[in-house]
Amino acid sequence: xxxxxxxxxxxxxxxxxxxxxxxxxxxxxxxxxxxxxxxxxxxxxxxxxxxxxxxxxxxxxxxxxxxxxxxxxxxxxxxxxxxxxxxxxxxxxxxxxxxxxxxxxxxxxxxxxxxxxxxxxxxxxxxxxxxxxxxxxxxxxxxxxxxxxxxxxxxxxxxxxxxxxxxxxxxxxxxxxxxxxxxxxxxxxxxxxxxxxxxxxxxxxxxxxxxxxxxxxxxxxxxxxxxxxxxxxxxxxxxxxxxxxxxxxxxxxxxxxxxxxxxxxxxxxxxxxxxxxxxxxxxxxxxxxxxxxxxxxxxxxxxxxxxxxxxxxxxxxxxxxxxxxxxxxxxxxxxxxxxxxxxxxxxxxxxxxxxxxxxxxxxxxxxxxxxxxxxxxxxxxxxxxxxxxxxxxxxxxxxxxxxxxxxxxxxxxxxxxxxxxxxxxxxxxxxxxxxxxxxxxxxxxxxxxxxxxxxxxxxxxxxxxxxxxxxxxxxxxxxxxxxxxxxxxxxxxxxxxxxxxxxxxxxxxxxxxxxxxxxxxxxxxxxxxxxxxxxxxxxxxxxxxxxxxxxxxxxxxxxxxxxxxxxxxxxxxxxxxxxxxxxxxxxxxxxxxxxxxxxxxxxxxxxxxxxxxxxxxxxxxxxxxxxxxxxxxxxxxxxxxxxxxxxxxx
Ligand code: ATP
Ligand code: MG
Numbered sequence: 001x002x003x004x005x006x007x008x009x010x011x012x013x014x015x016x017x018x019x020x021x022x023x024x025x026x027x028x029x030x031x032x033x034x035x036x037x038x039x040x041x042x043x044x045x046x047x048x049x050x051x052x053x054x055x056x057x058x059x060x061x062x063x064x065x066x067x068x069x070x071x072x073x074x075x076x077x078x079x080x081x082x083x084x085x086x087x088x089x090x091x092x093x094x095x096x097x098x099x100x101x102x103x104x105x106x107x108x109x110x111x112x113x114x115x116x117x118x119x120x121x122x123x124x125x126x127x128x129x130x131x132x133x134x135x136x137x138x139x140x141x142x143x144x145x146x147x148x149x150x151x152x153x154x155x156x157x158x159x160x161x162x163x164x165x166x167x168x169x170x171x172x173x174x175x176x177x178x179x180x181x182x183x184x185x186x187x188x189x190x191x192x193x194x195x196x197x198x199x200x201x202x203x204x205x206x207x208x209x210x211x212x213x214x215x216x217x218x219x220x221x222x223x224x225x226x227x228x229x230x231x232x233x234x235x236x237x238x239x240x241x242x243x244x245x246x247x248x249x250x251x252x253x254x255x256x257x258x259x260x261x262x263x264x265x266x267x268x269x270x271x272x273x274x275x276x277x278x279x280x281x282x283x284x285x286x287x288x289x290x291x292x293x294x295x296x297x298x299x300x301x302x303x304x305x306x307x308x309x310x311x312x313x314x315x316x317x318x319x320x321x322x323x324x325x326x327x328x329x330x331x332x333x334x335x336x337x338x339x340x341x342x343x344x345x346x347x348x349x350x351x352x353x354x355x356x357x358x359x360x361x362x363x364x365x366x367x368x369x370x371x372x373x374x375x376x377x378x379x380x381x382x383x384x385x386x387x388x389x390x391x392x393x394x395x396x397x398x399x400x401x402x403x404x405x406x407x408x409x410x411x412x413x414x415x416x417x418x419x420x421x422x423x424x425x426x427x428x429x430x431x432x433x434x435x436x437x438x439x440x441x442x443x444x445x446x447x448x449x450x451x452x453x454x455x456x457x458x459x460x461x462x463x464x465x466x467x468x469x470x471x472x473x474x475x476x477x478x479x480x481x482x483x484x485x486x487x488x489x490x491x492x493x494x495x496x497x498x499x500x501x502x503x504x505x506x507x508x509x510x511x512x513x514x515x516x517x518x519x520x521x522x523x524x525x526x527x528x529x530x531x532x533x534x535x536x537x538x539x540x541x542x543x544x545x546x547x548x549x550x551x552x553x554x555x556x557x558x559x560x561x562x563x564x565x566x567x568x569x570x571x572x573x574x575x576x577x578x579x580x581x582x583x584x585x586x587x588x589x590x591x592x593x594x595x596x597x598x599x600x601x602x603x604x605x606x607x608x609x610x611x612x613x614x615x616x617x618x619x620x621x622x623x624x625x626x627x628x629x630x631x632x633x634x635x636x637x638x639x640x641x642x643x644x645x646x647x648x649x650x
Contacts, residue, residue, distance in 0.1 A: 014394075016401070016434040018410060022383070026430020028293040033428075037444035044445050045071070045473055048289040049281075052082050052324070055254040058281070062471065067491040067498070069471040070258050071282030078252040079261060079284045080156040083323035084119060085252060087112045096328045099302070100145050101347055103192035103334040108145055112326070115149070118243075120250040122153035125242045129216045131184055133158035133253060136263065138182040138214075140173055140204060142166045142191030143333040146220045146239060147309050148319045150186050151262075155280075158253045160260040162275075165310025166191050166198065167608045170206035172630050177211045179275050179480065180263050184216045186239075190223035194338040201229040208235075218242065257281030263480045264312055266418045267609045268631035270501065270517060274489065275480035276312075276418045284324060286422035286474030290443060291321030294412055294426050295355050296384060304330035305357040305386075306344065311609050312418040313388055316474075317357060321422075336362060341369045345377035345404075356404070357386035357414075361610035363396045368545035368568050371403045379404060384429055386412045390611055391514045393536040397436035415439040415514055417500065419490070421474030424448065425512050437536065438511045446472055448512065450504050455494045458505070463515055463528055466504040467497045503530060520614050522551030523559050527592050531614060534561060534595070537588035541581060543571040548604050548612045549595070552621040560596035562621050564604060564641070573600035599645060605638040607631050613638075620645050 023029055037044040042061035049058070049072060058075030087095070093113035100108045110118070131137060137154050139161055141147040147163070154161040162180045164173050177185065185208060191198040201219060208214050219231070220239040231238075261280045265273040295303060295317075303322050307313035309331070322329035330351060336344050344366075348356060366373070385405050387397075392413050401411050411434060415425035424446045425439040432440050442448045447470035450458050458464040475498070479486040493499040503515035515521065515530035522529045531549040538547035546566040554560035565581065567573060578598045586594050605613045608631060619626050620642045629635060 014398070014436055016410070016436075018430050018432070019408060022410060023430045026428075027296050027298075028428045029430040031431055033444045041445050041470065045285060045289075049075075049285045052284065052288060053077065053086050058257060064471050066496045067487060069282075069475055069477070071471075071473045072257040072285070075257040075281050076254045077257065077281055077284065078156065078255050079280055079320060079324070080119060080152045081252040082284060082288075083152060083320060084112060084116045087326040088116050090326075092326055095326070097323060098145060098148060099328060099330045099351055101330065101332045101334075101351075102144070103195075103338070106333075110145055115152070117248045118145075118149045119152040119156060120248050121243050121246040122149055123156040123250040124246045125218070126153055126157060126159060126184065127250075128242070128246070129184055129218075129237075131157065131159045133255075134260070135159045135184075136180045136182040137161050137184045137186065138173075138177045138180060139163045140166060140168075140185060140187045140200060141220065142188055142198065142200065142222060143308060143331055144188070144191075144220065144222060145331070146186075146188070148331070151309075151315075151319060152323075155261060156250065156252050158255050158259055160262050162263040162265075163310055163315070164265070165308055165608055166200060167308075167310070167633070169630065170203040173203060174207035174210045176265055176273075176275075177207060177214060179265075181213045182211075183213060184218065185214050186218045186220070188220040188222040189229045190227045192223065192333065194335055197223050197227045199227065205230065205232075255280050258477070262315065264315060264418055267311065267607045267611060268628065269607050269611050269613060270519060270615065272628060273631065274485065275482070276476045277478045277480050278421050278474065279477050282473030282475070283421050284320065286472060287316045287321035288324040290422045290426075291317060291327070292325050293428055294414060294423055294443070295357070295386065296429055297322070297325050297327050297355075299326070301354045302328050302330060302351050302381075303355045303357075304332070304347070304351075304353045306332065306362065307357075307359070307388075308609075312421070313357075316422060336365065340373075342373040342377055345374045345379060348379055348382060349377045352381040354381055355384045355386070356382060357388065359389035359610055360387055360392040360396055361389065361606065361612075363387065363392065363400050364539070364546050366404075367396060367399050368566075370569070371399075374403050379406060382406070382409055384412065385409050386414060388414045388416070388423075389609065391516060391532045391536075392437060393532075393539045394437040395536070395540050401436070410434060411436075413437075413439045415512070419476040420468075420472070421476065422472070424468070424472065425514075435511055438507070438513050440511050442512070446470070449497075450506055451494060460508050461505055463503055463505045463521070463530065465493070465518060466500045466502045466512075466514070467494055468500065469497045517614075520550075522549070522561060524551070524561065524592055525557040529561070529589075529593055533589065534563065534585060534593050537585045537593070538563060538565060538581060540588060541584045543567050543577065544581070546604055548614055548617055550614050550617045550621060552596070552618075554596070561593065562597045562599070562617075563595040564599050564601050564617055566601060566604060599648065601641055601644070603634070603637045605641065606633050608633045617641075
């Protein structure tokens with residue numbers, strides 16, 4: 001198979017240097033940090049760790065026997081102590097820690113002092129329920145303050161948490177509880193979504209019926225009389241009752257650096273979710289420093305990461321990273337379109353948000369709705385924008401920069417994974433010149449390379465496999481109870497290096513361009529084409545809101561390109577549009593990227609974290625039985641699409 005990639009597919013030449021004022025006041029503004037970290041990796045991370053509190057200092061910064069890393073070996077610390085107590089002791093007791101915006105007009109602000117009290121009380125509650133250091137606790141909650149409180153309480157006593165996104169079904173919850181063998185489940189009577197109730201407790205009841213390890217279920221009252229629930233005596237307890245007489249004093253446990261902090265299941269975009277294991281010390285240091293430098297956090301900033309805490313982005317960049325920095329972090333319970341499509345911008349205006357961190361899927365949705373929604377709100381408080389989750393199409397980047405950032409805010413496109421725990425490839429906004437669509441370069445100390453099939457580094461602009469050749473502090477320590485899968489999944493493709501599963505290329509300036517998952521690369525007549533590049537060419541057309549591209553078996557070419565396209569409001573589907581779009585791709589990339597088929601659809605199948613599930617589209621196009629669909633946001637989308645595809649294909 002010729003290992004060739006079309007050169008500079010998108011010919012992206014726009015570049016954005018850091019605005020001078022931004023650069024001058026940036027926390028990370030000295031280019032030399034990159035060299036320093038490369039030359040002395042351990043010294044670099046040790047200096048970051050010294051900002052934090054350790055009950056006992058580490059003996060060794062890193063012990064590395066691939067694939068096993070240990071960081072800050074021998075150190076004793078507690079991440080909750082660092083996220084809460086440390087700030088209270090430093091005179092920030094009355095500073096806002098969490099600003100919570102609820103769905104039906106609710107709001108709540110927790111200061112660092114409030115957080116310390118609530119977390120300590122709940123830690124005592126857990127102890128009273130028999131939770132001991134090392135016991136797993138599953139958390140299945142909506143985006144309400146009790147969620148970070150429960151996480152921090154677990155971490156305070158050394159009980160690993162495993163958060164399951166509140167949008168998951170009873171079945172998905174059951175599987176995750178059983179995999180983690182959790183002793184306690186924390187849930188709510190229900191959650192709000194666009195004015196409707198999500199029956200969390202009912203799902204929890206169904207799940208717990210099939211989970212032998214759960215001894216207690218703690219239930220937060222969120223919807224109350226709007227959805228009465230069943231309480232099973234002895235097993236189920238109301239959160240507020242338990243909290244009423246809990247003591248507000250609970251010493252933070254002095255944990256080992258390598259004590260398990262949490263297990264989190266991956267999104268399931270590529271297959272069965274994996275229980276990723278993160279430990280205490282390295283994860284704390286990694287999320288602390290990346291949050292500080294990448295989001296350039298100043299003491300009076302209001303930081304809003306729009307992810308759900310059920311995903312790693314929420315763990316690292318709503319809870320642990322921002323709180324470790326003593327930041328004011330915003331959490332929002334609802335959706336971007338309820339009660340209206342300007343909801344995000346109303347929240348930015350209301351709290352004077354300075355930094356917003358969201359996903360390309362959200363940005364493409366905002367583009368589809370049009371620029372009038374952000375235009376009717378005051379977004380002048382924003383000074384930095386971020387994105388994560390998928391490659392961002394250059395057109396979406398430009399739109400975000402212009403319509404949300406007013407042309408003045410740098411955009412940090414951050415690449416990372418559940419497994420990496422922290423951002424690994426990203427601009428530093430005071431240093432890096434940005435190119436729309438590129439995650440730019442590895443964070444200081446991070447060693448990323450692109451290899452070909454044979455494990456040799458590829459040349460400039462040649463696509464290949466993205467790998468990491470040196471350990472980083474927040475890296476996963478394994479897949480829970482499955483050491484073989486850990487080695488097989490990440491350390492076997494190229495021995496001794498971590499295989500990300502993603503494809504990437506580097507341009508002549510050394511910038512990294514993520515090409516999507518390796519499985520998503522299409523091979524047309526010997527030319528390797530990234531699905532994402534064809535998608536970006538389609539999205540570049542003013543009529544297109546979103547596109548998903550896959551390879552389908554083709555007698556002559558080996559594979560041909562099929563595109564599933566969502567149009568913006570006001571554009572008509574039809575054979576004329578098909579021709580226009582095919583021509584557009586030819587113009588942007590070249591004739592060999594011309595889609596063979598284009599199918600219009602109102603929605604694309606996505607994971608609950610908002611990523612396009614190309615593997616299901618491939619199943620549809622190849623006429624196969626659909627693979628695992630439990631992680632889909634909306635099951636009906638894929639069923640309808642399958643039917644339409646079969647009709648149109650005859
Ligand atoms: P699973 O591993 O179960 O298939 P997943 O990979 O979608 O699920 P996550 O860990 O949430 O689960 O996502 C990480 C992946 O998201 C990365 O491997 C990459 O494919 C994609 N990704 C994240 N951020 C970016 C980014 N800035 N640019 C390009 N791709 C990104
Ligand atoms: Mg993955």
